[in-house]
Amino acid sequence: MPMPDLPYAPELSVSAWYNTPEPLTLEALRGRVVLLHAFQLLCPGCVAQSIPQVQRIERVFANTDLQVVGLHTVFEHHEAMSPVTLEAFLHEYRIGSPVGVDMADEQSPIPITMRRYAFRGTPSSVLIGRDGSILHQTFGVEEDLAVGARIATALSAARTSQ
Amino acid sequence: MPMPDLPYAPELSVSAWYNTPEPLTLEALRGRVVLLHAFQLLCPGCVAQSIPQVQRIERVFANTDLQVVGLHTVFEHHEAMSPVTLEAFLHEYRIGSPVGVDMADEQSPIPITMRRYAFRGTPSSVLIGRDGSILHQTFGVEEDLAVGARIATALSAARTSQ
Amino acid sequence: MPMPDLPYAPELSVSAWYNTPEPLTLEALRGRVVLLHAFQLLCPGCVAQSIPQVQRIERVFANTDLQVVGLHTVFEHHEAMSPVTLEAFLHEYRIGSPVGVDMADEQSPIPITMRRYAFRGTPSSVLIGRDGSILHQTFGVEEDLAVGARIATALSAARTSQ
Amino acid sequence: MPMPDLPYAPELSVSAWYNTPEPLTLEALRGRVVLLHAFQLLCPGCVAQSIPQVQRIERVFANTDLQVVGLHTVFEHHEAMSPVTLEAFLHEYRIGSPVGVDMADEQSPIPITMRRYAFRGTPSSVLIGRDGSILHQTFGVEEDLAVGARIATALSAARTSQ
Numbered sequence: 001m002p003m004p005d006l007p008y009a010p011e012l013s014v015s016a017w018y019n020t021p022e023p024l025t026l027e028a029l030r031g032r033v034v035l036l037h038a039f040q041l042l043c044p045g046c047v048a049q050s051i052p053q054v055q056r057i058e059r060v061f062a063n064t065d066l067q068v069v070g071l072h073t074v075f076e077h078h079e080a081m082s083p084v085t086l087e088a089f090l091h092e093y094r095i096g097s098p099v100g101v102d103m104a105d106e107q108s109p110i111p112i113t114m115r116r117y118a119f120r121g122t123p124s125s126v127l128i129g130r131d132g133s134i135l136h137q138t139f140g141v142e143e144d145l146a147v148g149a150r151i152a153t154a155l156s157a158a159r160t161s162q
Numbered sequence: 163m164p165m166p167d168l169p170y171a172p173e174l175s176v177s178a179w180y181n182t183p184e185p186l187t188l189e190a191l192r193g194r195v196v197l198l199h200a201f202q203l204l205c206p207g208c209v210a211q212s213i214p215q216v217q218r219i220e221r222v223f224a225n226t227d228l229q230v231v232g233l234h235t236v237f238e239h240h241e242a243m244s245p246v247t248l249e250a251f252l253h254e255y256r257i258g259s260p261v262g263v264d265m266a267d268e269q270s271p272i273p274i275t276m277r278r279y280a281f282r283g284t285p286s287s288v289l290i291g292r293d294g295s296i297l298h299q300t301f302g303v304e305e306d307l308a309v310g311a312r313i314a315t316a317l318s319a320a321r322t323s324q
Numbered sequence: 325m326p327m328p329d330l331p332y333a334p335e336l337s338v339s340a341w342y343n344t345p346e347p348l349t350l351e352a353l354r355g356r357v358v359l360l361h362a363f364q365l366l367c368p369g370c371v372a373q374s375i376p377q378v379q380r381i382e383r384v385f386a387n388t389d390l391q392v393v394g395l396h397t398v399f400e401h402h403e404a405m406s407p408v409t410l411e412a413f414l415h416e417y418r419i420g421s422p423v424g425v426d427m428a429d430e431q432s433p434i435p436i437t438m439r440r441y442a443f444r445g446t447p448s449s450v451l452i453g454r455d456g457s458i459l460h461q462t463f464g465v466e467e468d469l470a471v472g473a474r475i476a477t478a479l480s481a482a483r484t485s486q
Numbered sequence: 487m488p489m490p491d492l493p494y495a496p497e498l499s500v501s502a503w504y505n506t507p508e509p510l511t512l513e514a515l516r517g518r519v520v521l522l523h524a525f526q527l528l529c530p531g532c533v534a535q536s537i538p539q540v541q542r543i544e545r546v547f548a549n550t551d552l553q554v555v556g557l558h559t560v561f562e563h564h565e566a567m568s569p570v571t572l573e574a575f576l577h578e579y580r581i582g583s584p585v586g587v588d589m590a591d592e593q594s595p596i597p598i599t600m601r602r603y604a605f606r607g608t609p610s611s612v613l614i615g616r617d618g619s620i621l622h623q624t625f626g627v628e629e630d631l632a633v634g635a636r637i638a639t640a641l642s643a644a645r646t647s648q
Contacts, residue, residue: 042409042416047371060307080412085366088404092366145222148310156318204571204578209533242574247528250566254528384631469546472634480642 009036009128012071013112014100016083018090024069024098026132032065033154034128038073038102038114041081041089043122049141050123051093056144057151058097064155070099073114073122078104129154171198171290174233175274176262178245180252186231186260188294194227195316196290200235200264200276203243203251205284211303212285213255218306219313220259226317232261235276235284240266291316333360333452336395337436338424340407342414348393348422350456356389357478358452362397362426362438365405365413367446373465374447375417382421384472388479394423397438397446402428453478495522495614498557499598500586502569504576510555510584512618518551519640520614524559524588524600527567527575529608535627536609537579544583546634550641556585559600559608564590615640 009026017023026034037054039046058068074081083101090099102111117126120139127136127150135154171188179185188196199216201208220230236243245263252261264273279288282301289298289312297316333350341347350358361378363370382392398405407425414423426435441450444463451460451474459478495512503509512520523540525532544554560567569587576585588597603612606625613622613636621640 042412044417056305056307060305060311077412077416080409085404085406085409088366088401092401093368143218143222144306145218145310148307149222149314152311152314153318156315204574206579239574239578242571247566247571250528250563254563255530380629380631384629384635467542467546468630469542469634472631473546473638476635476638477642480639 007134008132009034009126009134010113010116012036012069012100013103013116014071015103016101018087018099019096020098024067024100026128029067029069029128030132031130032067033130033151033157034067034069034126035151036069036071036126036128038071038117038119038122038124038126040072040074040076040122041086042077045141046123047093050125051095053141053144053147054097055095057147060148061151061155066151066155068097070095070097071102071113072099073102073111073119073124074104075110075114075121078109127151127154130157169296170294171196171288171296172275172278174198174231174262175265175278176233177265178263180249180261181258182260186229186262188290191229191231191290192294193292194229195292195313195319196229196231196288197313198231198233198288198290200233200279200281200284200286200288202234202236202238202284203248204239207303208285209255212287213257215303215306215309216259217257219309222310223313223317228313228317230259232257232259233264233275234261235264235273235281235286236266237272237276237283240271289313289316292319331458332456333358333450333458334437334440336360336393336424337427337440338395339427340425342411342423343420344422348391348424350452353391353393353452354456355454356391357454357475357481358391358393358450359475360393360395360450360452362395362441362443362446362448362450364396364398364400364446365410366401369465370447371417374449375419377465377468377471378421379419380468381471381475385475385479390475390479392421394419394421395426395437396423397426397435397443397448398428399434399438399445402433451475451478454481493620494618495520495612495620496599496602498522498555498586499589499602500557501589502587504573504585505582506584510553510586512614515553515555515614516618517616518553519616519637519643520612521552521554521637522557522612522614523554524557524603524605524608524610524612526558526560526562526608527572528563531627532609533579536611537581539627539630539633540583541581542630543633543637547637547641552637552641554583556581556583557588557599558585559588559597559605559610560590561596561600561607564595613637613640616643 011026035057039050054068072086102113105112123141124139126134129135136150173188199212201212216230234248264275267274285303286301288296291297298312335350359381363374378392396410426437429436447465448463450458453459460474497512525536540554558572588599591598609627610625612620615621622636
């Protein structure tokens with residue numbers, strides 16, 4: 001159960017969405033547990049480790065109200081990872097959950113949402129509680145047992161605790 | 163939180179203990195979550211999969227009151243898996259948590275505790291709640307995410323719920 | 325040692341080269357053993373399996389005259405796998421051996437070299453003997469032991485046998 | 487092709503054989519390539535790595551005249567790894583190729599053949615050429631590509647070169 005002083009998860013800033021009929025916002029997801037997964041399609045650690053883990057998470061927690069949200073946070077090789085390449089990537093890797101493109105910033109190679117969360121790189125993950133607070137944020141990939149435990153604990157928090 | 167009608171975990175019947183100063187009983191462990199892991203030292207699936215998973219579980223949940231209990235349930239090749247071989251096995255595989263030898267039954271190749279739980283073979287695992295009820299029992303190995311989630315949920319049950 | 329009636333490896337048709345100061349041709353490589361590796365950067369089996377295997381091959385056979393040649397054979401999602409994306413991909417995956425872009429065909433989504441070899445998809449590999457004959461061609465990934473044995477056998481063929 | 491000054495492989499000293507109708511000797515195997523694999527049934531590295539690799543080798547080189555010979559070289563926990571345990575182990579791990587028990591030495595915990603080869607521990611492997619010379623000896627497990635290449639090169643040596 002999130003403590004009152006946990007930081008609130010900043011809102012997403014997204015320029016395009018895939019795999020969702022309409023844009024997602026964390027505000028609208030309030031009341032549910034959200035796993036935000038920041039990746040880049042040319043990031044070897046994302047492709048080999050975090051994306052397969054997120055797909056396992058979706059399968060194992062399919063019967064819960066966990067919402068997985070992918071975020072394509074391009075901070076390098078911008079031309080190489082355009083939306084047309086992302087769309088083909090999502091198709092080839094059979095990624096069916098919602099993915100947003102992190103909003104580019106004209107003043108910086110770091111996109112907007114990535115800066116709001118101060119991600120150190122990709123892959124990064126944020127577990128957001130029912131009340132919108134950040135329960136856990138990590139750079140890299142943690143082991144499945146710990147991740148499963150953390151998500152289950154977040155899910156067990158009463159909806160009324162938000 | 164265990165439902166009132168969950169079956170209670172039958173007591174262990176053990177002829178020898180390793181890695182513990184004194185014998186363990188489920189009765190004495192009441193109030194804690196217990197992971198009972200039944201294995202045989204010549205079982206390939208145990209050596210390759212369930213024992214490494216149990217060792218990961220011990221590491222990830224080291225700061226909780228989870229108690230892992232190994233049970234050497236020999237139901238075949240009895241002469242091949244004697245206590246002297248088990249002791250060397252525990253040493254070579256660096257298994258430091260308590261392991262009991264399931265009590266042999268003179269009338270059957272199936273040892274006593276194995277029969278009480280109706281294990282279908284090895285590896286088998288039983289997750290026992292704080293109140294002594296069987297929360298989950300499985301033959302084989304389940305994936306880490308699901309196992310981590312299940313243990314975390316069991317641990318989150320209030321101690322007073324027993 | 326290649327039999328006289330083995331098919332000769334057709335020449336490469338490449339629109340751009342990476343990781344080589346000048347274009348490669350099989351003709352100029354005659355006398356050496358060549359491993360031709362056809363891949364696409366958005367092909368999951370290439371990224372997870374064949375590219376790591378090719379990198380292991382380069383390491384294990386570093387002291388031989390084996391020449392590894394990558395071929396980016398884009399036959400789908402053409403816009404998604406443009407040269408700018410390939411270049412970033414080679415950088416991120418630390419691919420340092422020569423890679424050619426298979427020449428696009430205006431009449432077909434299948435590029436020229438891919439058609440010459442009748443590749444069934446990606447990843448595909450061709451082992452070419454010192455005399456320019458095709459010793460082995462495969463779609464998918466074969467196990468390391470067999471691949472290592474096949475390359476060693478090709479390398480052991482006398483240079484004068486060409 | 488073995489050089490004239492390569493050391494000859496010392497003969498095996500074995501107290502019991504499994505999976506062979508009659509005892510094997512290196513002398514009788516002269517003319518064939520032999521892979522000698524020294525292991526202990528309670529050796530984690532053997533069970534997890536070298537035994538599976540030897541089983542892959544047997545499968546990949548099934549159509550050659552390679553002879554795999556297992557050697558149970560017990561140098562510690564002697565009581566724990568008696569023949570009755572070895573026999574059950576071979577059954578459970580589906581090891582079907584010949585395995586000899588290295589002859590115990592009354593004066594030392596190190597068995598006879600292990601001492602002759604100066605093995606540093608288990609797993610150890612020796613690749614023996616058609617002429618009986620030691621082509622390669624290693625402690626631990628090497629990668630499949632290199633192992634496959636080495637065996638193929640040994641097999642390609644003419645039988646008449648012995």
